[in-house]
Amino acid sequence: MKLPIAAGLATAAVSLTLYPLFNGGSWFWTSMGAILVVTGASAATIRLRAPLWAGPPIMFLSLALYLTLAFAYNLAWLWIIPTKSSVYMIGMLVTAGFEDIQQFAAPVPASEGVTLLTAGGVGLIAVLVDLFAVRLRQAALAGLPLLALFCVPVEVMPDPIGWPAFVLGAFGYVGLLVADGRERLGQWGRAVLVRRSRASHARTTPDTGRLALSGRRIGVTAVALAIVLPALLPNLTPSPLMSFGVGNGTGPGGSSITIPDAIAELGGQLRQQENATVLTYTSSDDQPRYLRIYSLDIFDGRKWTLSKITAGEEDRVSEGPLPAPPGLAPGAAVKRAETQIAISDDIGPLRFLPLPYPATQVDADGDWRADQNSLMVYSTKDQAAGLSYHVVTGEPEPTPEQLEASVPDPQSDRYLELPPGLDPRVAAMAAQVTAGATSEYQQAMKLQEWFTRTGGFTYSLEAQGSGGRALSRFVLTDRTGYCEQFASAMAVMARMLGIPARVAIGFTGGSKVGDSWMVRTHDAHAWPELYFSGVGWLRFEPTPAGGAGQGTAQVPQYTLPVLPNASPSATPSAGASSGPDDTSGTSGPQVRNPRDFERDLGAAPQIQETGTPITVKIALGLAAALVLALIPAAVRLLVRGRRRRLVASGGIRRGVSAVQAAWTELCDLLIDYGMARNPGESPRALSRRLAERLGGDTRTGPAVIAAITTITSAEERRRYARTAYEPAPKAADLATVKKALASAVSRKRRLAAALTPPSTLMWVRALGEKALDGFDRLENIRPSLRGQRGTADGAEREDRGEVREPTLTGPRS
Structure with a gap:
């Protein structure tokens, strides 16, 4: 159940890279629907224990029914079952979509035909990804259809894809690999139960947490390097797949x-x-x-x-x-x-x-x-x-x-070449428009006058394309376009006239x-x-x-x-x-x-x-870099101010008491000044350590020790006693401790604590680790009946004191 969902999410993430190709969002929602249908069909075949070979045909059939419902429901039986009329309608939309793709330059309007082709293509990619990752259990090879989908905007668009879309697509693929690896390891071996204590947690599958964590870190590091390293390397001239070659010199080795x-x-x-x-x-x-x-x-x-x-x-x-x-x-x-x-x-x-x-x-x-x-x-x-x-x-x-x-010039004959298959009616129209002209100059004059005055042409940026069919429509029927169509049509018709x-x-x-x-x-x-x-x-x-x-x-x-x-x-x-x-x-x-x-x-x-002048750009860049560098310091100031106000009020705000705020601020101050609290250090032990280090000064020592004792004692009573936290810490206690900590370290450490406070950076790191744990959300998905029965059995065993943990005895047969 988990692997098909991971395959669907990976396809959806990579399909986001298609956004520069379209105007509007209809293609996106229709494509997401196709992925959802394919993923649901795959999960259903696994849940019902259907043969592996039956998965792709069922997914294809589900995709066809979905496209019928989305684009030809009024011609289908019961809105979803294809009929002869609905199939014909789908075929017409596919033809129109191919014509639009040929004629339009990106970003194209998401017409019905283009949306159908996009949704169908994304759905087919989803089927291929599921085939490799779920049916053949080759998750790494599933990257090939994903890469094919990713290459579409890379080939068509002259500008590179934005890094956020690349990051999402890369994480989608990494998530698929992680899910496949965890499932493989989770199915290895069988569990031999041994008695444990009542407070222990029951496991019936191998612990794959550390492996998943390593995989996530490797994936995130690889994606980060893929984004950062190109920015640090010298610029290389891009070579789009659809481009025109230009070179210096005639021999090998010339620049191009x-x-x-x-x-x-x-x-x-x-x-x-x-x-x-x-x-x-x-x-x-x-x-x-x-x-x-x-x-x-x-x-x-x-x-x-x-x-x-x-x-x-x-x-x-x-x-x-x-x-x-x-x-x-x-x-x-x-x-x-x-x-x-x-x-x-x-x-x-x-x-x-x-x-x-x-x-x-x-x-x-x-x-x-x-x-x-x-x-x-x-x-x-x-x-x-x-x-x-x-x-x-x-x-x-x-x-x-x-x-x-x-008169004709033989050296210019190559500028008369035209491909076979052009509509002969266009050549007939050129001859009709220039009828009566006695020279090439008069023919050119009549063509220009026909386009600009007598031909009934209108200027519009909505029309696009310069291919053979677009040329025929522009010259013979539509007569609407912008400079691309006008220039191309006149040049082709001029060549037809010699x-x-x-x-x-x-x-x-x-x-x-x-x-x-x-x-x-x-x-x-x-x-x-x-x-x-x-x-x-x-x-x-x-x-x-x-x-x-x-x-x-x-x-x-x-x-x-x-x-x-x-x-x-x-x-x-x-x-x-x-x-x-x-x-x-x-x-x-x-x-x-x-x-x-x-x-x-x-x-x-x-x-x-x-x-903007270059000097202004440099100044703006330096200012932006300074603002980004000072963000941790600004966050630290805001958090410190909020905690001090809560301590001064002596109350509780959003579930956090003044004692908790004072204790958390003390711990962050220790992190900033390089005296961080050890994970197993109690408030009383911390108070003794700080008193030994900061209480040596006969003038300020007693006040510092008193402030530290007030904060740590209040935290200790909050944890272990039911009485009031008296005496309660005050904002002045925090200020006294901060001043003592600053005087006990070097100037460099004080500057770092002010500009790049480590406590804030650790908070950012913790937030990043939580984001990495998003991959583990798939682990929470369980078959309903089977999962509930297993949970009930485990709870019953735990009540009897029979909670056990597994050991692995070897691979399954």
């Missing part, structure tokens, strides 16, 4: 990093309630600019991913200008701009620099390198948090005539605050980049902007229709600037000394609301 799922991170940032500042920047023309972090160029039918990139020593940004933008012809018109970017200290791990595209020069401290194909700048050694850097860009300024004349395309992840230009542009968490954005020969990669914006969409999104100037008979000044570019920095029509971007740029601006941009 991994980045999490960019699409999942984007959805998480947009759904955060807190809209924190990510970075601020200033530019030479005071215009907003999209800041790209990742360039995703592979679509596998489910999501966009990043191909592996490498960079050698020669690709360090400190070595000179970045590689020329791919596809940009020599002599093409470009607009040169300079940007100073300052990233907040409070952002998470980030090894890629947010940059306007295309950057021609980056001046940043650290080992930052540029990928030649995508111009992404990254580092395997440094983090972007808190970094301030300078960027020079040469932005193409294409004319409609140049874009109309673009236009090279990829998806960029980064931030929009943000909002103007003072003299700087501020980019916040909700400015996280995805957009498509399309390739045109002679110009290179150009940004398009299919996501609706303004009040009905993403507020800071902006349509590029070169995608706007040109008004007839309009002069060039009538339609100014969104990034246009006047002055000596404008080099439109020149042969290419020119690199300028970053120091000249900073001098022209007068100073580096000021960071606004980018986080």
